[in-house]
Amino acid sequence: MDLLMTEEEVRFRNEVRTFLDTHLDEGLKRAERLNPSFLADPAVGLKWQAKLNDKGWVAPSWPRQYGGTGWTLAERYIFDQECERAGEPHFRGASIKMIAPVIMRYGNEAQKSFYLPRILNGEDVWAQGYSEPGSGSDLASLKTRAVLDGDQYIVNGSKIWSTLAHHATRMFALVRTADTGKKQEGITFILIDLKSPGVTIRPIRSICGTHEFNQVFFDDVKVPVSDRIGEEGEGWDIAKYLLEFERGGAFAGGMLRAMLARLQRLASEPLPGGRKMIDDPLFMARFAEIATDVDANDMLELSAMSKVQAGGNPGSVPSSTMKIERSRIRQSIAELAASILGTDALRWEEHRPLHELPEGSEIDEECKVASAVYFNSRSQSIFGGSNEIQLEIIAKTLLR
Amino acid sequence: MDLNYSDEQLLLKESAERFLKERYDFEKRNKIIASETGVDAAIWSEMADLGWLALPFAEENGGLGGGPVEISLTMEAVGWALVVEPYLSSVILAGGLVEKLGSEEQRAEILGGLIAGTSRPALAHTERQTGFDLDNIAATATKSVDGYTISGEKPLVPGGSFADVFLVSATLDGTVKLFVVPADSAGLTSTQVKLVDGSRASDLVLDNVPVLASALLGAAADTLAEIEAAYDRANAALASEAVGIMDALMDATVAYTKERVQFGKPLAAFQALQHRMAEMAVKCQEARGSALLATLSVDAPRPMRIRGVSGARAKIGKVSRSVAQEAIQLHGAMGFSEEMPIGAWFRRLYAIENTFGTTADHLKRYGEIIRDPAMLSGSLLREPV
Numbered sequence: 001m002d003l004l005m006t007e008e009e010v011r012f013r014n015e016v017r018t019f020l021d022t023h024l025d026e027g028l029k030r031a032e033r034l035n036p037s038f039l040a041d042p043a044v045g046l047k048w049q050a051k052l053n054d055k056g057w058v059a060p061s062w063p064r065q066y067g068g069t070g071w072t073l074a075e076r077y078i079f080d081q082e083c084e085r086a087g088e089p090h091f092r093g094a095s096i097k098m099i100a101p102v103i104m105r106y107g108n109e110a111q112k113s114f115y116l117p118r119i120l121n122g123e124d125v126w127a128q129g130y131s132e133p134g135s136g137s138d139l140a141s142l143k144t145r146a147v148l149d150g151d152q153y154i155v156n157g158s159k160i161w162s163t164l165a166h167h168a169t170r171m172f173a174l175v176r177t178a179d180t181g182k183k184q185e186g187i188t189f190i191l192i193d194l195k196s197p198g199v200t201i202r203p204i205r206s207i208c209g210t211h212e213f214n215q216v217f218f219d220d221v222k223v224p225v226s227d228r229i230g231e232e233g234e235g236w237d238i239a240k241y242l243l244e245f246e247r248g249g250a251f252a253g254g255m256l257r258a259m260l261a262r263l264q265r266l267a268s269e270p271l272p273g274g275r276k277m278i279d280d281p282l283f284m285a286r287f288a289e290i291a292t293d294v295d296a297n298d299m300l301e302l303s304a305m306s307k308v309q310a311g312g313n314p315g316s317v318p319s320s321t322m323k324i325e326r327s328r329i330r331q332s333i334a335e336l337a338a339s340i341l342g343t344d345a346l347r348w349e350e351h352r353p354l355h356e357l358p359e360g361s362e363i364d365e366e367c368k369v370a371s372a373v374y375f376n377s378r379s380q381s382i383f384g385g386s387n388e389i390q391l392e393i394i395a396k397t398l399l400r
Numbered sequence: 401m402d403l404n405y406s407d408e409q410l411l412l413k414e415s416a417e418r419f420l421k422e423r424y425d426f427e428k429r430n431k432i433i434a435s436e437t438g439v440d441a442a443i444w445s446e447m448a449d450l451g452w453l454a455l456p457f458a459e460e461n462g463g464l465g466g467g468p469v470e471i472s473l474t475m476e477a478v479g480w481a482l483v484v485e486p487y488l489s490s491v492i493l494a495g496g497l498v499e500k501l502g503s504e505e506q507r508a509e510i511l512g513g514l515i516a517g518t519s520r521p522a523l524a525h526t527e528r529q530t531g532f533d534l535d536n537i538a539a540t541a542t543k544s545v546d547g548y549t550i551s552g553e554k555p556l557v558p559g560g561s562f563a564d565v566f567l568v569s570a571t572l573d574g575t576v577k578l579f580v581v582p583a584d585s586a587g588l589t590s591t592q593v594k595l596v597d598g599s600r601a602s603d604l605v606l607d608n609v610p611v612l613a614s615a616l617l618g619a620a621a622d623t624l625a626e627i628e629a630a631y632d633r634a635n636a637a638l639a640s641e642a643v644g645i646m647d648a649l650m651d652a653t654v655a656y657t658k659e660r661v662q663f664g665k666p667l668a669a670f671q672a673l674q675h676r677m678a679e680m681a682v683k684c685q686e687a688r689g690s691a692l693l694a695t696l697s698v699d700a701p702r703p704m705r706i707r708g709v710s711g712a713r714a715k716i717g718k719v720s721r722s723v724a725q726e727a728i729q730l731h732g733a734m735g736f737s738e739e740m741p742i743g744a745w746f747r748r749l750y751a752i753e754n755t756f757g758t759t760a761d762h763l764k765r766y767g768e769i770i771r772d773p774a775m776l777s778g779s780l781l782r783e784p785v
Binding site for chain 1: 401402403404405406409469654657658668671674675677678679681682685686687688689690692693696707708711712714715718763764766767770771773776777779780781782783784785
């Protein structure tokens, strides 16, 4: 048992570092620093995605046959850590991490050869169409209806919390195709072209001041049957498969560590009056506690990775633990960072995206974004299966 | 990187758990702590027969060459069973120091007896004022005609009441050194102390205790550095012991709430209580991750060792307290009775939080280390050596 990289992994890490040094420019890094949201502003994200695509590194988790890297889990972990350390804009979201694995697993050849390359080159950006205004965590209660009419479905209803739907070209959606049997059995998985007639997108500005989420309305929207994934009624199983990717498929250790390092830099800057937070014992105690949380979570991730590499399964309790703790750690880092602001916490910059504003000093810019990041961080324990849902999963394993 | 246990390691874990289940149930343990000596000589000699006492030592010293992972697995089992015999203090702490610092003769004699089960050495280093400053030692050693004379006070020596020989630290010409002091030495008084977790220690007073020149351990070595490293090994072991206890509390609480019927249904059927137990499980998982990092850090360079070990003690101190308190709460009044092991686990975790550095001490020590941005942001994966 050990934490050692192989010589080859060290070489790989150095190669990734060199690439990031050369290609991740200051503009991209600054935009990410000033982004309070989970995903980068699409203009920024797509620019970074194009650079990664040129290198063939845009989809680390994909098998090589579909244009992925074919890396081992350890290599993906190392790549992720390095990207986070370097401060990359986060844009490998729903397109690469969620819909792509579904298309690979459940899609037919035509769907694979059409959609996958368009994801890699950024031609398509996907939005998620799961949640509905009335469904919340009770996903299976969804009501958006698709009625088969010849070789197309007619879709009516509404999806909510669709991240970046206003920039997306397509949406993967769960729709109701039957009312008989269990509510899970009448659900079908379809791909919707968001430029189709009948699609209306209503922006939802979030408490961090950013327009990230949307409500999407479907009014007799036509979706060709050829854009159905799997069979009719198979949607629930596909959704569960996808959620595995959303919850467990991503490494977070690198991101949490990078956020903490950023907080440390912020706390090391002298405040007006010359005082540094890093010299405040109360601050340091809280900071150190969070750092031990990050270490523990990182170890759980590495243990899970080891299990998968050996052909096993991490299990539902560790997976839900990681999801819960990851959200709490992000929230505590954001909260502690905002606590540094003092009375400046009262100032509010309305302009979005923040990176369009004239450049300031790094500390000024950190202060400008800190409150918004704190507000945004509250979403961490809600999306992707709220912490209460994760506790249910754990309780089910333990108690029933 | 590989964080999977080997088949041999899993076998060791299984055998340790089986041994303690068969020979060391809660009732038996209560009898031991109620006895005059507070130790069961038969169990200790069975531990010797099983190879437990030889586990961490190199084969050339008569040991089995087990590493930190093997120790960690054993300590999890020790935690679960609430073993009060001085495994940690004699084998890991004192034995470990003798292996690092001792001459060939000292190793042969002290480790030989320890491994055979006939000797239980104990480390007497910290003093009332020492706290976490391991170099703050007031005991003194002065050269005499044929050796040294040692004076000082060593309170709360872990495993001291079971020890036949002490490794006593004292400053010699301004430098901290360790001396081998037999328990029956003239001028040495050892008063047995009962500890909060049912185990024993001793308050040691040395009044001009004469020892031979051959009693000096590791004359040329950096003794303080070795003592610190030994405490770190012990702290990593304590982290694993705590994980074993947390798992025990978790299992006991789940089992109890499934059986205990209130308002017409088992407690485990109430969602409010289910979520509290799920939160306990989250903390058990996290503690496991931390303890593993500590285990895999004990042989790393000092800053990385501190990061792993003190980080784990700080983290586990916090989450174990919460798990223990929740276990008591969910057991209701039953958790209060000495008949049930819940309270004993609770008290042992409390003792761990105050052994070889408090939770706050470790958090502070960890905090100092991560002030170095390279340490804070560095990956847990390490470069091959």
